[in-house]
Amino acid sequence: MNSYLDKFNDSIKNTIFFKLPPESQEFIKEKSMLLKFSFSEIKQIVDITRDLEMWNEQSIMEIFPQHDQKKVVFTRLKKAYEDLRSKPNSYENFELKNIPKEQKYTFKTADKEGFGLGLCPVASEKTRCCNLLTLDAVESCGFDCSYCSIQSFYNQNTITFDSGFKDKLLNLQLDQNKTYHIGTGQASDSLMFGNREGVLDALFEFARTNPNVILEFKTKSDNIKYFLENDVPKNILCTWSMNTTTIIENEEHLAASLDKRIRSARKVADKGVKVGFHFHPIVEYDGYLQEYKEVYDRLINEFALDEVALVSFGTLTFIKPVIKKLRDREFRSKITQMPLEDASGKSSYPDSTKVEMFKHAYESFAPWHGKVFFYLCMEEHHMWAKTFGYQYSTNNDFERAMLSSYANKLDMQYLI
Numbered sequence: 001m002n003s004y005l006d007k008f009n010d011s012i013k014n015t016i017f018f019k020l021p022p023e024s025q026e027f028i029k030e031k032s033m034l035l036k037f038s039f040s041e042i043k044q045i046v047d048i049t050r051d052l053e054m055w056n057e058q059s060i061m062e063i064f065p066q067h068d069q070k071k072v073v074f075t076r077l078k079k080a081y082e083d084l085r086s087k088p089n090s091y092e093n094f095e096l097k098n099i100p101k102e103q104k105y106t107f108k109t110a111d112k113e114g115f116g117l118g119l120c121p122v123a124s125e126k127t128r129c130c131n132l133l134t135l136d137a138v139e140s141c142g143f144d145c146s147y148c149s150i151q152s153f154y155n156q157n158t159i160t161f162d163s164g165f166k167d168k169l170l171n172l173q174l175d176q177n178k179t180y181h182i183g184t185g186q187a188s189d190s191l192m193f194g195n196r197e198g199v200l201d202a203l204f205e206f207a208r209t210n211p212n213v214i215l216e217f218k219t220k221s222d223n224i225k226y227f228l229e230n231d232v233p234k235n236i237l238c239t240w241s242m243n244t245t246t247i248i249e250n251e252e253h254l255a256a257s258l259d260k261r262i263r264s265a266r267k268v269a270d271k272g273v274k275v276g277f278h279f280h281p282i283v284e285y286d287g288y289l290q291e292y293k294e295v296y297d298r299l300i301n302e303f304a305l306d307e308v309a310l311v312s313f314g315t316l317t318f319i320k321p322v323i324k325k326l327r328d329r330e331f332r333s334k335i336t337q338m339p340l341e342d343a344s345g346k347s348s349y350p351d352s353t354k355v356e357m358f359k360h361a362y363e364s365f366a367p368w369h370g371k372v373f374f375y376l377c378m379e380e381h382h383m384w385a386k387t388f389g390y391q392y393s394t395n396n397d398f399e400r401a402m403l404s405s406y407a408n409k410l411d412m413q414y415l416i
């Protein structure tokens with residue numbers, strides 16, 4: 001019995017080896033038999049092979065070093081892979097593959113235990129955070145953004161509504177002498193399912209009966225029908241996640257186009273609803289600064305200062321489960337093809353890249369400085385001073401500054 005073959009077969013068991021193209025499988029096996037790679041080296045080679053395929057870059061066969069010493073081969077292979085990972089990204093010749101053309105999911109209504117209201121799931125003391133409260137009106141999302149962490153939490157084929165949502169919400173006891181900021185766009189998209197199961201009816205009623213709550217609907221959709229057909233309480237904010245057309249077309253699958261998002265925000269603002277824009281994630285690729293600038297300029301040209309409550313910036317941060325989930329899926333994405341550095345336990349761009357993209361974004365909105373609230377989402381404390389020239393010393397200071405600015409724009413009393 002060939003003991004290394006047994007070892008090899010054992011090594012590939014808990015990897016995505018069998019999801020690789022047959023010719024790549026054959027190649028890895030042949031090279032492993034020849035060079036006797038260890039379990040961990042085989043696992044890494046399998047992940048490298050998958051990433052190259054996902055990024056639409058050269059194949060493992062094309063970058064595999066020619067040498068007869070395992071150590072030399074593995075070192076050179078890792079180097080070639082890291083060079084491809086760190087080179088500036090380009091979507092120019094990028095060919096999408098296995099991208100969902102339509103939303104495929106089923107709806108489920110269940111009596112959910114508990115109530116999905118809590119601190120923002122990605123908030124941390126390691127980052128400067130706004131203490132947002134998130135409300136999970138719906139579980140899972142029908143869009144398919146490659147970088148999204150929701151996909152690692154929920155089954156994407158089932159959209160779940162809580163049959164007890166309305167009662168739980170309207171029975172919520174809040175301190176009437178305090179201003180709250182509650183967002184509904186974390187566990188799903190706030191508007192893509194409209195008023196299904198009466199979710200928007202319940203949320204609007206909640207806003208009406210809790211005038212001390214700033215209720216934010218965050219979306220990538222153009223489904224604003226309910227907002228246009230109903231009276232919108234003044235303590236409601238409607239905000240869009242924005243990106244360039246390059247990223248929307250290549251990484252934010254099934255979500256509304258840039259034009260549709262801007263037009264929807266325009267229509268909602270025309271109704272007197274305060275709007276906002278989240279540039280999160282800003283993604284680095286060839287020519288990205290210019291393409292983002294065009295979007296920033298469009299917003300400055302198409303919206304008046306007093307219509308816009310906020311603009312936020314953020315970028316890609318990955319947790320291991322999301323990277324594993326991405327490799328598991330047999331589609332193309334360039335979203336993980338980036339120089340990854342540790343960022344408070346997650347992986348993200350080097351600080352120098354972040355400073356470049358955030359300073360560029362903030363400076364592009366100079367006409368709105370001091371009149372619209374700008375913030376960084378999920379970023380480390382020091383990034384604020386480097387981006388804005390100022391920073392908050394605590395998350396509570398950040399929250400106070402944000403809520404008093406929003407309350408002022410919404411013509412509400414700010415209650416501390």
Ligand code: SF4
Nearest residue numbers: 120123129130377378
């Ligand atoms: S800054 Fe971003 S991550 Fe932090 S609490 Fe606010 S929304 Fe959540």
